[in-house]
Amino acid sequence: MSAEAVAPLPKYYVLKTDLVELIANLAPGTLIPTERALADRYGTSRTTVRQAISELVAEGRLGRIQGHGTFVAPPKLTHVRQLTSFSEDVRAQGLRPAAKTLALSTVPADNEVAEKLTVPPGTPVHRLERIRLVEDEPLAHEVAHLRGRLPGFKAKLEKAGSLYTALKEGYGIRLLDVEDTVETALAGPEEVRLLGVEMGSPLLVVHRLVRDAEGIPVEWTSSVFRGDRFRFVARIKADG
Amino acid sequence: MSAEAVAPLPKYYVLKTDLVELIANLAPGTLIPTERALADRYGTSRTTVRQAISELVAEGRLGRIQGHGTFVAPPKLTHVRQLTSFSEDVRAQGLRPAAKTLALSTVPADNEVAEKLTVPPGTPVHRLERIRLVEDEPLAHEVAHLRGRLPGFKAKLEKAGSLYTALKEGYGIRLLDVEDTVETALAGPEEVRLLGVEMGSPLLVVHRLVRDAEGIPVEWTSSVFRGDRFRFVARIKADG
DNA sequence: CAACCCGATTGGTCTATGCCAATCTAGGAC
DNA sequence: GTCCTAGATTGGCATAGACCAATCGGGTTG
Numbered sequence: 001m002s003a004e005a006v007a008p009l010p011k012y013y014v015l016k017t018d019l020v021e022l023i024a025n026l027a028p029g030t031l032i033p034t035e036r037a038l039a040d041r042y043g044t045s046r047t048t049v050r051q052a053i054s055e056l057v058a059e060g061r062l063g064r065i066q067g068h069g070t071f072v073a074p075p076k077l078t079h080v081r082q083l084t085s086f087s088e089d090v091r092a093q094g095l096r097p098a099a100k101t102l103a104l105s106t107v108p109a110d111n112e113v114a115e116k117l118t119v120p121p122g123t124p125v126h127r128l129e130r131i132r133l134v135e136d137e138p139l140a141h142e143v144a145h146l147r148g149r150l151p152g153f154k155a156k157l158e159k160a161g162s163l164y165t166a167l168k169e170g171y172g173i174r175l176l177d178v179e180d181t182v183e184t185a186l187a188g189p190e191e192v193r194l195l196g197v198e199m200g201s202p203l204l205v206v207h208r209l210v211r212d213a214e215g216i217p218v219e220w221t222s223s224v225f226r227g228d229r230f231r232f233v234a235r236i237k238a239d240g
Numbered sequence: 241m242s243a244e245a246v247a248p249l250p251k252y253y254v255l256k257t258d259l260v261e262l263i264a265n266l267a268p269g270t271l272i273p274t275e276r277a278l279a280d281r282y283g284t285s286r287t288t289v290r291q292a293i294s295e296l297v298a299e300g301r302l303g304r305i306q307g308h309g310t311f312v313a314p315p316k317l318t319h320v321r322q323l324t325s326f327s328e329d330v331r332a333q334g335l336r337p338a339a340k341t342l343a344l345s346t347v348p349a350d351n352e353v354a355e356k357l358t359v360p361p362g363t364p365v366h367r368l369e370r371i372r373l374v375e376d377e378p379l380a381h382e383v384a385h386l387r388g389r390l391p392g393f394k395a396k397l398e399k400a401g402s403l404y405t406a407l408k409e410g411y412g413i414r415l416l417d418v419e420d421t422v423e424t425a426l427a428g429p430e431e432v433r434l435l436g437v438e439m440g441s442p443l444l445v446v447h448r449l450v451r452d453a454e455g456i457p458v459e460w461t462s463s464v465f466r467g468d469r470f471r472f473v474a475r476i477k478a479d480g
Numbered sequence: 481c482a483a484c485c486c487g488a489t490t491g492g493t494c495t496a497t498g499c500c501a502a503t504c505t506a507g508g509a510c
Numbered sequence: 511g512t513c514c515t516a517g518a519t520t521g522g523c524a525t526a527g528a529c530c531a532a533t534c535g536g537g538t539t540g
Contacts, residue, residue: 010524011523012523013428013439034489035490044524045524046526047523047524058442059425064490064492065490066531067489067490067533067534068489068491068532069490069491069533081474177476178476179473179476180473181473182472182474183316183444183471184299198492202424204424227424228424231421232420233421233422235417235476236419236476237416250492250494284494284495285496285497287494287495290521290522291493304520305503305520306522307501308502308504308520308521310521
C-alpha cells in the first residue's frame with residue numbers, strides 16, 4: 001500500500017512472534033520443539049533460534065533446562081505489597097509460602113545500611129538473610145537489616161514465624177509506613193545459585209525502608225525477586 | 241583452596257565483569273572500545289563480546305548506537321509514585337518533564353478496559369494516549385482509559401496541563417486510592433519506534449487503577465517505561 | 481530387583497566469518 | 511562558505527559448525 005520502504009523484521013523476531021502464537025494454547029510445562037528442530041523448520045541457524053527463545057525466556061514465557069528441553073512457563077504470580085507479610089500475600093493466593101534462613105547475626109552497619117537506618121557506620125545491627133519459597137520453589141533472596149537492640153531476636157523470630165509479627169508482638173514496634181523502590185536487573189552467578197534462574201534472566205530488585213510509629217527507620221531490606229515469576233502490586237491511599 | 245571443582249565462569253561473563261569495572265569511573269556518554277577491538281584484546285570472538293555488552297545494555301549500564309559506538313549510560317532516574325502526577329515527580333528532581341499527546345478520543349470499551357472500569361463492554365470511554373518525556377527524551381508510553389462522561393475533556397485537559405488536575409478542578413472528582421502493578425517486559429518494534437530503545441531491552445510495564453472517593457474505578461492506565469532509565473518508588477502508609 | 485553405566489538427546493558456550501545499516505568524516509563541487 | 515558524495519568505521523543480523531554439560535532412557539551388571 002504505502003510506497004515507503006518498510007524495514008523488514010529481523011528473522012529472530014518473526015520466529016519469536018510465531019512462538020508466542022504457538023505457546024498461547026499450550027499448557028504450562030509443555031515442551032516445544034528443540035532448537036535444532038526449529039532451526040531446520042525455519043531454514044535458519046540455531047543462533048537465530050536461540051536469540052528468539054532467549055527473549056521469551058527473559059519475558060517469563062518460556063523456560064529451559066539443559067539436557068531436557070524448552071517448555072511453556074507457568075503464569076506470573078501477583079505479589080500485593082501492603083503492610084502485610086510476604087507469607088500472607090502468597091497464602092491469599094492459595095499457595096504455600098516458606099522461608100529458609102541462610103544467616104542471622106549482628107553485624108556492624110556498612111555505609112549504605114548506616115545511611116538508610118540513620119545510625120553511625122559501624123553500629124551493630126541485626127542482619128537476616130533469607131530465601132523466600134513458594135510451593136518449594138525459591139523465588140526471592142532477601143537481606144534485611146534491623147536497627148536497635150532486639151534481645152532474644154532469633155527465638156522470637158522463630159516463634160512468630162514472620163518478621164513483622166515478631167517486631168510487633170515481641171517488641172511492641174508499630175509500623176508507620178513503607179517505602180519500596182522497584183527496578184530491573186539481570187541475573188548473575190549469585191542469583192543463578194540461590195534462585196536457580198539462568199544467567200542474564202530479568203530480576204526485580206526491591207529496596208524496602210520501614211519506619212516505626214515515630215518515623216524512625218527500623219528496617220532496611222534488599223530483595224531480589226525472579227522477574228519472570230512475579231508481578232508487584234502497590235495500593236496507595238490518598239492522604240486525606 | 242577447596243578441592244571441589246569450580247565451574248569456570250563463561251568468557252562473556254568475565255568480560256562483562258571487566259567492563260563493569262572499566263566503566264565505573266567513566267562519565268556518562270564516554271565511548272568504550274569497539275566490539276572488534278574488545279574481541280581482539282580479549283582474544284575472543286565478536287559474538288562473545290556482543291553477549292557481554294548486550295546484558296550491560298539490558299541493565300541500563302551501557303547504550304549503543306549503530307555506526308557510532310557503545311557508551312556509558314546515564315544513571316537511572318527515580319520515579320516516586322504517589323497520588324501526584326508524573327510531571328510533579330520529575331520536576332521534584334530538578335528535571336524538565338513534558339507530554340506529547342498522540343491520541344485523544346472516545347472509544348467503546350474492550351473487554352479488559354470494561355472489566356477494570358466495571359462497565360459493560362462497548363460502553364464509550366475516553367482514551368488518552370501519550371508519550372512522557374524528560375529533558376526531551378521519550379521515557380514512557382501511556383494509554384489511559386477514563387470512565388464516565390467528561391464534557392469538554394480535551395479543552396479542560398489542555399488547560400489544566402495535568403490529567404489529575406483536570407479531573408479534580410474540571411469535574412470535582414476526588415481520588416481515593418491507586419493500585420499499581422509493576423512487571424518486567426522486553427521491548428518489541430512498537431517500543432523501539434515510540435521510545436527509541438533497542439529490541440529486547442527491558443521495560444517496566446505499569447498498570448494503574450484509580451478509584452474515586454466512592455471507590456468507583458475512574459481510570460485504568462497502561463504504561464510502558466524504559467527499564468534502563470527508571471526506578472519506581474511507592475510509599476505505603478499503614479492503615480491505622 | 482536395584483544400581484550402575486553408557487550413549488543419545490538437548491540446551492550452553494564459543495569461534496570465525498560475511499554482509500547489511502547507520503553514522504561520521506574528509507574531500508570535492510558549487 | 512555550503513552542500514554533497516564517497517569511503518571508512520561501527521554496531522546489527524545471520525550463518526555453519528564445534529565442543530561442553532546436563533538429562534534421560536535403556537541395557538548391563540551385581
